[in-house]
Structure formats: C-alpha cells, structure tokens
Amino acid sequence: MRGVPGRRLVLARLIALVAVVAPAGLASSEPLPAHAPRVADHDIRVRFDPVAKRLDGTLRLTWRNPSSDAVPDLWFHLYLNAFRDRESTFWRESHGQLRGVEMADGGWGSIEVTAMQIVGGADLRPSLTFEAPDDGNRQDRTVARVPLPQPVAPGGTIALDIAFHATLPKAFARTGSAGDYHLVGQWYPKVAVYEPAGRRGRAAGGWNAHQFHADSEFYADFGHYRVAITLPRRFVVGATGVRTARHDHPDGTTTHTYEQGDVHDFAWTASPRFVEITRRFVAASAVTEREYREAATRLGRSVDELRLSDVEVRLLIQPEHAPQADRYLDATMQAIVRFGLAFGRYPHRTLTIVDPPEAAIGTGGMEYPTFITVGTTTLLNTWPFDRFFEPEIVVVHEFAHQYFQGLLASNEFEEAWLDEGMTEWATGTALDAMLGRDRSFLELAGLRIGDLDYQRFGLSKSRGFEMIRQPSWTYDTGYAFNSYARPALTLRTLTSVLGEITMARVMRTYAERWRFRHPASEDFYRVASEVAGRDLTPFFRQTIESPAVIDYSVGAIDREPGYTAVSVRRAGDLQIPIVVAFKFAGRPIERRTWDGVARWTRFTFTNAERLEWVDVDPDRRVALDVSWLNNGRAIAADYRAPVAMTSRWLLTVQQVLAWLSF
Numbered sequence: 001m002r003g004v005p006g007r008r009l010v011l012a013r014l015i016a017l018v019a020v021v022a023p024a025g026l027a028s029s030e031p032l033p034a035h036a037p038r039v040a041d042h043d044i045r046v047r048f049d050p051v052a053k054r055l056d057g058t059l060r061l062t063w064r065n066p067s068s069d070a071v072p073d074l075w076f077h078l079y080l081n082a083f084r085d086r087e088s089t090f091w092r093e094s095h096g097q098l099r100g101v102e103m104a105d106g107g108w109g110s111i112e113v114t115a116m117q118i119v120g121g122a123d124l125r126p127s128l129t130f131e132a133p134d135d136g137n138r139q140d141r142t143v144a145r146v147p148l149p150q151p152v153a154p155g156g157t158i159a160l161d162i163a164f165h166a167t168l169p170k171a172f173a174r175t176g177s178a179g180d181y182h183l184v185g186q187w188y189p190k191v192a193v194y195e196p197a198g199r200r201g202r203a204a205g206g207w208n209a210h211q212f213h214a215d216s217e218f219y220a221d222f223g224h225y226r227v228a229i230t231l232p233r234r235f236v237v238g239a240t241g242v243r244t245a246r247h248d249h250p251d252g253t254t255t256h257t258y259e260q261g262d263v264h265d266f267a268w269t270a271s272p273r274f275v276e277i278t279r280r281f282v283a284a285s286a287v288t289e290r291e292y293r294e295a296a297t298r299l300g301r302s303v304d305e306l307r308l309s310d311v312e313v314r315l316l317i318q319p320e321h322a323p324q325a326d327r328y329l330d331a332t333m334q335a336i337v338r339f340g341l342a343f344g345r346y347p348h349r350t351l352t353i354v355d356p357p358e359a360a361i362g363t364g365g366m367e368y369p370t371f372i373t374v375g376t377t378t379l380l381n382t383w384p385f386d387r388f389f390e391p392e393i394v395v396v397h398e399f400a401h402q403y404f405q406g407l408l409a410s411n412e413f414e415e416a417w418l419d420e421g422m423t424e425w426a427t428g429t430a431l432d433a434m435l436g437r438d439r440s441f442l443e444l445a446g447l448r449i450g451d452l453d454y455q456r457f458g459l460s461k462s463r464g465f466e467m468i469r470q471p472s473w474t475y476d477t478g479y480a481f482n483s484y485a486r487p488a489l490t491l492r493t494l495t496s497v498l499g500e501i502t503m504a505r506v507m508r509t510y511a512e513r514w515r516f517r518h519p520a521s522e523d524f525y526r527v528a529s530e531v532a533g534r535d536l537t538p539f540f541r542q543t544i545e546s547p548a549v550i551d552y553s554v555g556a557i558d559r560e561p562g563y564t565a566v567s568v569r570r571a572g573d574l575q576i577p578i579v580v581a582f583k584f585a586g587r588p589i590e591r592r593t594w595d596g597v598a599r600w601t602r603f604t605f606t607n608a609e610r611l612e613w614v615d616v617d618p619d620r621r622v623a624l625d626v627s628w629l630n631n632g633r634a635i636a637a638d639y640r641a642p643v644a645m646t647s648r649w650l651l652t653v654q655q656v657l658a659w660l661s662f
C-alpha cells in the first residue's frame with residue numbers, strides 16, 4: 001500500500017526496467033585466500049569463578065609488525081573498563097542505557113593488567129599508561145599504551161606474557177552475566193591494530209586505537225587463538241572456534257580448550273541451562289548442482305570456485321525458547337548457502353549460536369568470529385506472534401557479519417557502515433528471498449511488512465541527515481540510522497542503478513578481494529567502479545559521503561485539450577536516471593526515463609486522452625527517496641484513502657516493535 005493505482009501491474013516488470021543498466025564487467029577470477037596473515041596470535045589460559053564473575057588469565061601474545069616501520073610501542077584495548085565507573089567515556093555517553101537496556105545497579109565490570117613482560121626480557125608493566133585518543137577523558141581506562149625498550153623491527157615479531165584479572169559486568173552492552181548465564185566478550189587485553197602506510201588511505205603508519213564508546217564496535221588484526229577456559233564442571237561452554245580438548249580436574253572444574261586460526265577476536269559463553277542442539281551443514285546435500293550453475297552464471301565464475309564446505313552448527317538455546325530452535329537453525333542453513341554463494345565459502349569448521357536469557361538481552365544480537373549471539377522472547381513461541389520474524393532476522397543478520405565483520409575486518413570504529421550497513425543490506429535481500437519481499441520483516445494479523453518498509457521507517461523529510469561515513473561516536477542524528485538503515489537503502493538504490501547481476505558481481509569481487517584484510521570505503525568504491533565498468537565515485541560521494549536528503553516528487557500538472565505537461569522534481573544531490581510512469585485513460589502505462597541531472601524536468605504529451613495518474617520511480621527502485629507519498633499523483637481516484645491506511649499500519653507496527661523492544 002505505498003503507491004498509486006496500477007502499482008501491482010508494474011511490479012511484475014520490476015527487475016527488467018532499470019533506467020540504465022551498465023554492462024556487467026567480467027569480474028576477474030580471484031580464488032579465495034585460504035588464510036589470513038598472522039599478525040596477533042593469542043594463547044590464553046583463563047580460570048573463571050562464576051560466583052564472583054571473576055576471570056584470572058594469562059596471555060602469551062605474539063605480535064608481528066605488519067609494516068615497514070620500526071614500531072616503538074604497543075597499544076591495547078581494555079574494554080571491560082568501560083563498565084568500571086561513572087567516569088568512563090562509555091558511561092558518560094550512554095548514561096547506563098544502551099539499545100533499550102538499562103545497566104543494572106552495582107553491575108560494574110573491569111579489567112586490570114597485573115603483569116606484562118617481554119618473553120625472556122623486560123618488565124613492561126610499570127610503564128603502562130592509559131590513553132584517551134578520542135576525547136581526552138583522563139578517567140577512561142579502555143585504551144593503554146606501553147613503550148618498548150627497543151622498537152619492533154619492520155616485519156619483526158615480539159612475544160609478551162601478560163597476566164590479567166577481570167570482573168564481568170551484569171549483562172549489558174554485548175557482554176556480562178545474568179544469574180548463571182555469562183557472555184564473555186572483549187574480555188582480555190586486546191592489542192590494537194597497527195596500520196601500515198597505505199592502508200585505508202593512511203599517509204604514514206600508526207596505531208589505530210579508540211576508546212570504548214556507547215555507539216561503536218571494534219577493529220582488530222587476524223591471528224591464531226588458543227584459549228583454555230577452566231570453570232565448574234556443570235557449565236555448558238560455547239566459544240569461538242573448535243573445541244580441541246576437555247579435561248576434568250579433581251577439584252570439580254573442567255578445562256575446555258578451543259582453537260581457531262584466521263580470526264581477529266575470541267568470545268565465549270557459559271551457562272548450565274543451555275540446551276545444546278547441533279546440526280551439520282553438509283554442502284554436498286544442501287546445494288544442488290543446478291544452484292551452483294545458476295550462481296556461477298550470475299557471478300561469471302566457475303562452479304568449482306563457488307563450492308561450499310561443511311559447517312558444524314551448534315545452537316545453545318534457553319530451554320524456554322526451545323520451540324524456536326528450528327527457526328534459528330533453518331534460517332542459518334539457508335544463510336550459509338545464500339551468503340556462501342554470494343560472498344564466498346564460509347571457511348570455518350564451526351558456527352556457534354548463543355540464545356541468551358531474556359534478562360540478558362543486552363548480550364544478544366552480537367557477532368564474533370564463528371560465534372554469534374541472537375535473542376528472542378517466549379512470546380514468539382506461539383501464534384500469532386510466531387509470524388514476527390525476529391529469530392530469523394537476528395540469526396541471518398549475525399551470520400552475515402561473519403562476512404562483513406569476521407572475514408572482511410573493516411574498521412568499525414571509523415567506518416561502521418562497511419560492516420553494519422552491508423550486513424543489514426545482505427540480511428534484507430536474503431530475507432526477501434527466504435520469506436517474501438512483502439513480509440520479510442513481519443506478518444501479523446493480516447499486516448505484512450517487508451524489510452524495505454522496515455528500513456525506511458527512519459526516513460523523514462524533516463530529519464536532518466549527516467554523513468554516513470564518520471566515526472561511530474560522532475553522529476548527531478543517530479548511529480543506528482546512519483550505520484544500518486541508510487547504507488542498506490543506499491545499497492538497494494545502487495542495485496537499481498547497476499542491475500541485480502552487476503551488483504552481485506560487485507559484492508562478490510569485494511568480499512573475495514578483501515577477505516582477511518581491512519578494507520576502507522574507497523576500496524569498496526574502487527571495486528564497484530571496476531566491476532561496473534564506470535566511475536561510481538560520484539554516486540558514493542552523493543550518498544555515503546553526503547548529508548543530502550533525496551526526494552523525488554510530482555510538481556505542476558498542466559492540462560488542456562490535447563495537451564498535458566507534467567513536471568517532476570528532484571530534491572537532494574543524487575543524480576541518477578529515473579523512470580516516470582504515466583497512465584492515460586484507455587491507454588497502456590507509458591514509461592519514460594529522465595536522466596535526473598537537472599533539478600526538475602517537464603514531460604509533455606499531445607494525445608487527447610485524460611491523464612489518470614503519474615508515478616515517479618514506479619517500481620520504487622530508489623530506496624533512499626525519503627518520501628514515496630509525493631512520488632505519485634492520481635488525478636481521477638481519491639488518493640488520500642490509501643495514505644491514511646499506510647500511516648495507521650505504520651503506527652501499529654511501531655507500537656508492536658516498541659513493545660517487543662526490538
């Protein structure tokens with residue numbers, strides 16, 4: 001219900017009628033790299049006391065200098081100090097509230113480095129200092145720096161032994177404890193990223209470290225992780241990677257050892273209440289030869305390049321959510337196929353999915369390499385709320401992060417859209433295909449909402465826009481809107497400019513070329529331009545790097561016997577070709593293309609029939625258009641009725657969402 005009469009008719013021609021379809025450049029064949037560079041290897045032993053919520057750990061860090069600089073110091077993140085007190089930058093920004101969850105009283109957490117020594121060498125602990133590169137807050141202790149007695153030579157390696165104590169906060173902001181459930185993320189001293197000159201446009205090499213902010217995620221280097229977790233035997237444990245050993249000790253504790261290469265983070269969870277369900281993704285039976293051939297044709301690749309591999313999927317679910325287990329797992333299996341064919345094989349042997357208790361929903365919906373957290377409510381166990389696709393949406397979204405966060409380690413501090421925006425776009429297109437474009441978000445009591453409608457909720461002509469691409473903590477109008485919905489709508493709009501096939505080839509080439517690397521926005525612009533065979537930088541400058549609001553509308557309509565003139569306006573800076581549809585009484589729908597360069601244009605007709613309606617962008621391909629209500633004008637029918645209906649529905653949906661704390 002968002003168009004003019006006749007919309008249903010033209011929907012069928014949706015894909016073919018793109019204004020300008022650039023020829024799909026032949027994407028060069030680039031085999032996926034098998035492994036990531038080993039910059040930061042971690043060997044961690046940690047003992048967990050679940051009553052005190054205390055971690056006592058040792059870390060052997062082997063860090064390889066990836067640059068041609070002599071590096072004089074090491075920078076670390078001590079993220080749990082975000083929860084240390086009311087003086088942390090995180091607390092000052094969030095005031096103890098995040099994503100609709102309030103930080104519990106007395107739920108403080110922290111981390112302290114108790115020892116730091118070069119293996120066989122100097123004690124570094126006394127020279128460790130806290131830094132506040134973003135806001136100068138001297139009370140913040142989430143970034144630390146240690147000068148080295150001797151610089152690490154270009155390409156050289158340094159090994160450190162580090163000891164730390166940490167206390168988990170009450171479950172909040174992606175990490176913490178609720179009762180006997182624990183989600184342990186960002187929990188060890190985490191070395192920052194040293195960016196060599198040339199990476200992400202840097203003129204000179206240097207550390208890229210940022211404090212823990214209310215609205216920012218992370219950035220880290222790849223390496224091999226081996227983590228041995230010791231805790232009381234009754235706990236079910238899940239973690240990044242593959243469990244390689246399990247030892248029971250006489251004191252009633254058990255050590256679980258996990259290992260994983262080619263990842264840049266490590267998270268784990270423990271609870272005695274988890275119900276464990278495993279399901280194996282078997283590529284040979286999950287994908288047919290025909291599906292491979294179709295994908296190969298679409299992408300201009302060989303079938304062999306597209307082959308997927310098996311994945312052991314392990315769901316750790318709360319008993320009260322068990323009726324939704326199949327929903328999580330079915331959606332995961334489909335996502336492994338879809339994203340695997342679209343963006344390259346998921347290369348890891350395991351995927352662990354953690355469903356948190358409702359008291360710890362702040363730890364839900366988060367991504368770590370090979371390890372994702374989801375979240376739902378018991379309400380969705382039963383009809384009619386089981387048609388609210390929350391479990392599917394969250395698991396597909398978090399799995400999509402395995403690509404745009406896990407395999408392409410973009411800088412989420414500074415360019416969050418490269419992760420969240422691409423993930424949100426990939427999720428929406430996958431859910432459209434899996435559930436139906438008109439209901440990929442929700443189907444409730446006759447009400448259907450697609451992902452596109454959902455993403456467009458935040459659009460409004462009166463809303464001040466700003467640059468999508470900026471550090472996460474510097475947004476004025478909203479991190480979520482500018483890092484998720486707006487970039488997702490931008491990529492949908494780009495799809496309409498390029499056509500589905502070229503867009504698929506752009507994304508495949510980008511995901512392949514930047515696998516196990518750290519892309520910047522320009523790297524994506526470059527791949528897109530190369531594959532499309534034309535310079536797309538102006539498109540990105542007008543969308544990702546611009547605060548412009550984009551709005552097409554019908555202007556004046558001038559009618560005289562035998563003559564009709566319709567003006568069409570463009571507000572905002574996006575100059576792309578656009579289709580305008582005209583319907584005259586007794587004549588077929590007439591579609592004309594406007595190059596969209598000027599601020600407005602006028603279409604004239606000399607036929608005698610009466611104009612019934614006009615519709616700018618009738619297929620609603622420009623997803624970024626802030627208002628679709630002014631795109632069409634019906635001259636004959638009463639146009640207000642459908643508009644009022646749409647508003648009422650949107651209101652209902654917003655109430656449902658608020659109620660579910662989505």
Ligand SMILES: [Zn+2]
Pocket residue numbers: 397401420423
């Ligand atoms: Zn996300």
